[in-house]
Amino acid sequence: RRLMKIFWPGPLTMILRKKASIPDIVTAGLPTVGIRVPSHPVALSLIRALQKPIAAPSANVFGYMSPTRVRHVAKSFADRVPLVLDGGDSAYGIESTIVSFRQQGVFIHRHGAISIEELSEHVRIVEDERAPGTCETPGELPFHYAPMKPLRLVNGPADVRQQASSYLAFRDPPGPVKSKYVRVLSPSGDLREAASNFFSFLIELDRDDVDIIYAEKLPETGIGRAVMERLKKASRRHCLQPVDNLNYP
Missing domain, CATH: 3.90.870.10 (DHBP synthase)
Incomplete structure (x- = not known):
């Protein structure tokens, strides 16, 4: 109560x-x-x-x-x-x-x-x-909240390997990003602003003409922990087998 x-x-x-x-x-x-x-x-x-x-x-x-x-x-x-x-x-x-x-x-x-x-x-x-x-x-569930495209968690733009990709940045990148599409969750690095934009921007980046989405890690504090929980689940979608032995109490 x-x-x-x-x-x-x-x-x-x-x-x-x-x-x-x-x-x-x-x-x-x-x-x-x-x-x-x-x-x-x-x-x-x-x-x-x-x-x-x-x-x-x-x-x-x-x-x-x-x-x-x-x-x-x-x-x-x-x-x-x-x-x-x-x-x-x-x-x-x-x-x-x-x-x-x-x-x-x-x-x-x-x-x-x-x-x-x-x-x-x-x-x-x-x-x-x-x-x-x-x-x-x-x-x-171990995988959930996932885009159709594979998603890979990265520390920053230097980890991008493919140009035919989308990049979800936490804050303004310090330099150019190799990806075809880039969205910044919060230019100033505000976690509340980042969370409010999270799914909307990720849906936009899940495009037909990219092969993969790179998502920059957020600080796992405050609401940032919730955003990272979703990103981790999304990143597992294309690397886990379907789950058929979950224990529902």
Whole structure:
């Protein structure tokens, strides 16, 4: 309840034991459900008009990058959905932080818009003591949030090997970049700005006329940890075999 009072409405999803009134199709048969109260006025207006909770998965094809603009959704689903509700660009640029509650404290399943540093000011964060391969949320899959093109994490422009490539820079590069396309997440190196631009820029760089995307590493502090979590998963998509032995509790 403490976290609800502090971070709701906002980008914090809590995994709780579900009630019998929640259909299994909402939770993929799991005994828990992820609950969040959004802060966006359009989402809140929709909930008030419906007068019921909304089962809302991400508006993207499974495994692909999360949309942060309405045109991303429209292009991804084309004519497969009859209506897209435009609430403007995403305020945070990345998904919510997902947590569950253990006897010893709070466990983070997915780093997101609320950082571990912010959570640690109010609760004790516990380490992962589950069996290897345990997956309770899609955000914990070993590969996720990935572009169609292979993505390679690099320290800087000097690591670029192919000109037929896209380059996602954290801050303004100190010199020329060999890649065909370059986007800078934050010219000044601001992690919040970088996160807000992250998926939008990465979607732009996932083009047909490149062979690979190079992504510059970010500092793994604050919201930078969440961005790096997604980049690491994206970089594994083309080097891992499909996972068929995940342990869903």
